Amino acid sequence: MNILVTGGAGFIGSHCCVQLLDEGHDVTVVDNLSNSSIEAIYNIELITGKKINFFEIDLLDEEGMNNLFQSKKFDAVIHFAGSKSVSESVDFPLKYYFNNVYSSILLIRIMAKYDIKNLIFSSSATVYGEPSSVPINESFPIKGMNPYAISKIKVEEHLRGNFHEYPDWRIILLRYFNPIGAHKSGLLGDNPNDKPNNLMPFILKVASMEEEYLEVFGNDYETKDGTGVRDYIHVSDLSDAHVSSLNYLLSSDEKSGFCHALNIGTGRGYSVLEIIETFEKINNKNIPYKVVDRRPGDISQSFTDTELSQRMLKWSAKKDLNDMCKDSWKWKQSEMKRKKYES
Ligand code: WQD
Numbered sequence: 001m002n003i004l005v006t007g008g009a010g011f012i013g014s015h016c017c018v019q020l021l022d023e024g025h026d027v028t029v030v031d032n033l034s035n036s037s038i039e040a041i042y043n044i045e046l047i048t049g050k051k052i053n054f055f056e057i058d059l060l061d062e063e064g065m066n067n068l069f070q071s072k073k074f075d076a077v078i079h080f081a082g083s084k085s086v087s088e089s090v091d092f093p094l095k096y097y098f099n100n101v102y103s104s105i106l107l108i109r110i111m112a113k114y115d116i117k118n119l120i121f122s123s124s125a126t127v128y129g130e131p132s133s134v135p136i137n138e139s140f141p142i143k144g145m146n147p148y149a150i151s152k153i154k155v156e157e158h159l160r161g162n163f164h165e166y167p168d169w170r171i172i173l174l175r176y177f178n179p180i181g182a183h184k185s186g187l188l189g190d191n192p193n194d195k196p197n198n199l200m201p202f203i204l205k206v207a208s209m210e211e212e213y214l215e216v217f218g219n220d221y222e223t224k225d226g227t228g229v230r231d232y233i234h235v236s237d238l239s240d241a242h243v244s245s246l247n248y249l250l251s252s253d254e255k256s257g258f259c260h261a262l263n264i265g266t267g268r269g270y271s272v273l274e275i276i277e278t279f280e281k282i283n284n285k286n287i288p289y290k291v292v293d294r295r296p297g298d299i300s301q302s303f304t305d306t307e308l309s310q311r312m313l314k315w316s317a318k319k320d321l322n323d324m325c326k327d328s329w330k331w332k333q334s335e336m337k338r339k340k341y342e343s
Contacts, residue, residue, distance in 0.1 A: 001025050001026070001075040001076065001246075001250060002025075002026045002028070002072060002073060002074045002075050003020055003025045003026065003027050003028070003074065003075065003076050003077075003078060003246070004028050004029075004030065004068075004072075004074040004076070004077045004078070005017055005020070005027060005028070005029050005030075005077075005078045005080065006029075006030050006031070006059060006077065006078070006079045006080055006081035006107065007030075007031055007036070007079070007080030007081030007082065007122070008027070008029030008030070008031055008041075008044075008052070008054075008080065009029060009031040009033060009036035009037065009038065009040040009041055009054075010031065010035065010036045010040070010080055010081075011036075011179065011188075011189070011190040011191070011235065012080055012122065012176070012179055012235055012238055012239060012242075013029070013031070013036075013078075013080035013081075014036075014040040014041075014043070014044055014188050015183055015188055015235045015236055015238070015239040016078060016080070016239040016242045016243070017029060017044045017052060018044055018047050018048055018183065018188070018239070019236075019239050019240060019242075019243050020078075020243060020246075021044070021048040021050045021052070022048060023243060025246075026053075027052055027053070028052075028053040028054075028055070028068075028072060028074070029041065029052055029053070029054045029055070030055045030056075030057045030059070030065070030068065030081070031054070031056065031057075031081065032056065032057065032058040032059075032081075033056055034058075035083070035084075036191070037191065038054075038056075040188060040191070041054045043185075043187040043188055044188070046187060047183065047185055047187055047188070053072075055068055058103075059081055059103035059104075059106060059107055060098070060102070060103050060106065062106060062110075065106065065107070065110050066110060066113075069110055069111075069113070069114045069116075070114075073114070074114075074116050075116075075118060075250065076116070076118035076119070076120070076246055076249060076250065077107070077111060077116060077118070077119050077120070078119075078120045078122075078242055078246070079104065079107060079119065079120065079121050079122060080122045081103065082099055082100040082103070082104070082122070082151070083095060083096055083099045083100060083148070084148065085148065085197045086126065086146050086148045086149075086197060086297065087197055087295075087297075088148075088197075089146055089147035089148035089151070090146055090147060090296075090297070093147035096147045096148055096150075096151045097147070097151060097154075099151075100148075100151035100152065100154075100155065101151050101154045101155055101158075104121075104155040104158070105155075105158060108158065108159070112165070112166055117166065117168055117169045117170060117257070118169070118170050118171075118246075118249040118250065119159070119169065119170075119171045119172075119249075120171075120172050120174060120242055120245050120246060120249065121155060121156070121159065121171065121172070121173045121174065122174060122176070123152045123155070123156055123173045123174055123175045123176070123261070124148075124149065124152045124175055124176055125175050125176060125177045125178075125231070125263065125265065125302060125304065126145070126146070126148060126149040126152065127142050127143075127144065127149055127152050127153050127156065127175060128140050128141070128142065128143065128175075128302070129142075129143030129144065129145040129149065129299070130143070130145065130299040130300070131299070131301075131302060134269065134301055134302065134303055135267060135303055135304055135305040136263060136302065136303070136304050136305060137263065137304070137305040137307070137308065138175070138261050138262065138263055138308055142156075145297060145299075146297055156173050156261065159171050159173065159259055160173075160259050166257070167256070167257050168256065168257040169257045169259070170249045170252070170254070170257055170258055171257075171258065171259040171260070172245045172248065172249060172259075172260050172261075172262060173259070173260070173261040173262070174241060174242065174245060174262055174264050175261060175262065175263050175264060176233070176238060176264050176265075177230065177231035177232070177233055177263070177264065177265030177266075177302065177303065177304055178198075178199075178230045178231060178232045178233065178265075179232075179233055179234075179235045179238050180198075180199075180200040180232050180233075180234070180235065180324050180328055181200075181234040181235045181236065181319065181323065181324040181327045181328055182235065182327045182328055182330065182331030183235075183236065183327070183331070184236070184327060184330075186327075186330045186331050186333070186334035187331075187334065188331070189328070189331030189332070189335065190235070190328075190331075191335065199230075199272065199275060200232075200275075200324075200328050202214055202215075203275070203276065203279055203287055203328075204328060204329065204332040206287050206288065206289075207279070207283065207285045207287060207329060207332065208332055208333075208336055212288065213287075213288040213289055213290055214276070214287055214288070214289040214290075215289070215290055215292045216272050216273070216276075216289050216290065216291045216292065217272075217292060217293070217294055217295040217298060218291070218292075218293060218294035218295070218298070219273075219291045220294070221294075221300040221301070222300055223271055223300060223301050224271055224274075225271050225273045225274075226271075227271045227272035227273050228271065228272055228298055228299070228300065228301065229269040229270065229271050229300070229301035229302070229303065230269060230270065230301070230302055230303065231265035231266055231267065231268065231269055231270075231302060231303035231304050232266070232270055232275070232321065232324055233264065233265050233266050233317050233324075234317065234318075234319035234323055234324045234327070236319060236327075237266075237317040237318055237319050238264060240315060240318075241262075241264045241309065241313060241315050244313040244314065244315040245262070245313060248312065248313055260312065262308055262309045262312065262313065263304040263305065263306070263308065263309060264304075264309055265303060265304035265306065265317070266303075266304075266306070266317040267303060267304055267305065267306040267317075268303060269301055269302070269303035270321060274321075275321070275325070276289060278321050278322065278325050279325040279328075279329070282322045282325045282326050282329075283325060283326065283329040285329070
């Protein structure tokens with residue numbers, strides 16, 4: 001099948017392209033490379049031995065996108081492109097409404113123009129805000145606590161709310177929990193151009209001596225050891241969930257259109273201290289840390305109920321925390337070697 005992947009040079013998008021190519025799909029990537037690198041496209045081709053049709057286009061470039069859709073009849077779109085930093089979204093909300101909401105509306109409009117009806121949207125567990133309890137299932141209330149989360153909610157609402165405009169579309173909204181890890185080859189990983197926000201990139205900076213110690217944002221939460229608990233999922237499992245979703249869109253015997261939201265996580269929550277401890281043990285590294293104040297906007301704990309994703313997609317996460325910590329460090333080590341070689 002012809003699959004268009006927006007943001008396919010990014011962390012999750014690039015891993016998904018590998019699995020789509022391995023499954024025999026023809027993959028086209030559009031990415032403006034604002035927070036990713038062309039290296040990822042080369043490495044996808046290196047890993048799979050297959051060609052990617054790559055176009056450096058911004059989704060806001062209506063003419064560029066129109067030319068692309070004129071050139072090829074896509075069977076489905078997997079939409080990753082967007083900004084993903086919670087803290088940046090608080091400082092620059094308009095950027096998030098443009099990059100994440102307006103660009104998605106333009107994409108949806110051009111899909112309708114070319115009658116493309118299968119869409120997987122990269123949403124986020126942050127749409128739940130501070131959950132009233134855990135585990136979280138898809139019927140939990142939606143609460144946007146920051147512009148990043150609000151941007152994801154707005155796109156979900158647009159897809160669900162305007163469903164009458166395109167009643168025969170088949171849409172899956174994937175609400176990711178916390179993606180970490182890297183491709184087993186060490187060639188693909190979480191490599192944002194901007195300052196990383198997330199826990200694992202910071203741990204990797206300490207492990208590679210780029211930072212002296214990790215700041216642990218608070219140890220007074222009502223959790224097992226006082227530090228924040230999250231549902232970390234290996235990026236390869238997460239990209240697997242996209243391939244399972246695509247198979248569902250293309251083969252499901254649901255006759256009419258549909259729009260399903262699915263939580264994608266492992267169903268297990270780990271605290272910050274557990275992540276540090278596992279990383280140290282599996283990689284034989286020391287990760288010094290200092291407990292500092294809570295980060296504004298952080299929630300206490302979040303992990304998912306996996307029942308619906310397992311039942312609908314016949315998918316579940318296979319890799320454990322040891323794999324996530326081992327593969328993350330392997331990626332960082334090969335990135336350090338690459339940088340040393342290039343300098
Ligand atoms: C995890 C835990 C922090 C950094 C992100 C974003 C978004 C989403 C994934 C897709 C928390 C603690 C972190 C540090 C720390 N992706 N921490 N020191 O907060 O769940 O949010 O989830 O939508 O990227 O919403 O992930 O990795 O930032 O933090 O103590 O230097 O690690 O307090 O408890 P989070 P995170």
